[in-house]
Amino acid sequence: MNPKISVIFPVGNREAYLKEAVESVLGQSFTEFELLIIEDGLSSQVASIITCYRDERIKIIKFPMNMGISAARNAGLLTATAPYIALMDSDDIALTDRFQKQYAWMESHPEVTVCGSNFITMFNDENRMPMRYPESDGIIKSRFLIVDSAILNPTAMIRTDFVRKSGLQYDANFPRDHDHRFYVEIMRNGGSFYNLQEELLLYRRHDGNATRSRSGVDIEKTKVREILIPLFFPELTGEEARVLLKGLCENVRMTMIEACFCLVVMTKAMRESRIFTGEDRDELRKILRFYYESLVKMVNGVSKNVHKC
Template sequence: MESRVAPKVTVLMPVHNGEAYLRQAVQSILDQTFTDFEFLILDDGSTDGSRDIVRSFGDPRIRLEANERNLGTVHALNRGIRLARGKYIARMDCDDVSLPERLERQVRFMDAHPEVGVSGSGMRLIKKGRLKNTRLQPQADPELKITLLFNTCFFHPTVIMRTAVVKKTPYPDNLVFTQDYNFWTRLATETCFANLRETLVYFREHSAQISSRKADMQKNNARAIRASYLHALFPETSGEDMETHHLIAENRRGMDLGKAGAWLEHLIGLNEQRRVFPPDIFLREAARKWWHCCRKNTQYGKETLAVYRSSFLHAYFNPPTFKYLKFHVRCMTDGKRRKAD
């Protein structure tokens, strides 16, 4: 019989043919230091041994719900939101690993910050079975919503969300394979965001992931989401400006740095007029983008250095010294190589 006492957290994990890494993912949740949770696993029409693996644990905190056919991740997530009984919903993917204190730390933060509807954390990459680099997102609400102008602001498998917020605004079912980016832009006007700087999840990268198999569709859908969000905040954006903005967001090599810098400077001016975001924070985040644009395009040699320094943006973001020195050296060497060619 199902307990009448609602758990504090619903851990929500969709699964579709995930047997390769599923056992480790499930065990990482069962090993949490925070124990007041239900583990809601939505099997989305798996044809491998995923359901048998889940059943083999025999842990009463696990709730296995199954679709007889594959309906897609968004359907599974929204079904999970409808079924969730916890005050919070913590996302989990079937190929990742949550560190033992993940839920404890995230619940403590959400309890202490009732204004925050969604928060996430840093994550560390697992590639070919080995731990690689750590990835972080900005921490505070304004920075996160500025980040959405360019890309997603959360690592999806790290988030914890207030159930009341997401029951009211569930995942949108259009633009598949970018459902998280789409979701955050919808929630941006509904609640506050935050990220913990701690690394609480190990994220596994492998060839079977949707991000590997559907890269072109993801890029096109991300462009549609980005354009919609940008136009809602700055409706005067032109088609040419939007294309430049996409190239900046995608951190493309070969972009026109002059156009990129001019657009970022113009965007700063628009924000100062509209006061969509705090001007000082927006200026710093635009300057960060400018640094990444130039760092990616050292193939122009000394010209890259000159263009970088010609914009007032370079004075508002200071990259780590060793990264700047590396950037400088690459501009010199790439420029010489270009001349030789």
């Protein structure tokens, strides 16, 4: 069989949702794929769930010890033999026509590097919320600046040749935000993005999600923004970029002088009209305007307190 899609499916020691996730892939209406299950230092109990499947499309890659999610995904990138890579997590559910619809879109739109989709967030079996992500390339790229509303990793389908030619890998220095970092590198290498405007995945939120573990996440988000700011706003000086970065971070304390300087820098950034990486400048202005207005409220609040004293 010459698969048309390589499904990268890392598995850690979490068995609660594994069977449902595997079967959602094996039950796809599009059948011409290989399922690359990367066993990342599994216990015998979790490994036994995987070995019970007898499907020739399954290929198992075993790590003798836990190497981390980035290493697992990179093993999948290196092993993939199909022209498209589909990403999947071991606690989510791919809806039946996900691969069929994404494959058809990618085949008819050769200019698109990454195709994601909308999805449904599951907080528990009864509580579900449809989530809509931006459709166009420029808005998706601009949304990388706010991290969490651009491309959902387990909805993504990516062109394998683009990854190989660009020498892309997941960065192990970003264990919680590795996907965000990866997509920024795709953007830097000239890639384009699209989100199908229909729900193709049930995305499970629970205490075990990497992105739910807040310690370290904000640090990694800040590091990604540190890469993005000179890409989107190359006219800023080093000091201006540093202050803007601080202004975009949540729960970061600023002095009154820093806050006022940051407002000046944000105004300068919002005036930029040139396009550098395919970003949507209007969307970037909306994002900056949100942080600008929040900072103005903070400055005004401090000023009122000073006058009261």
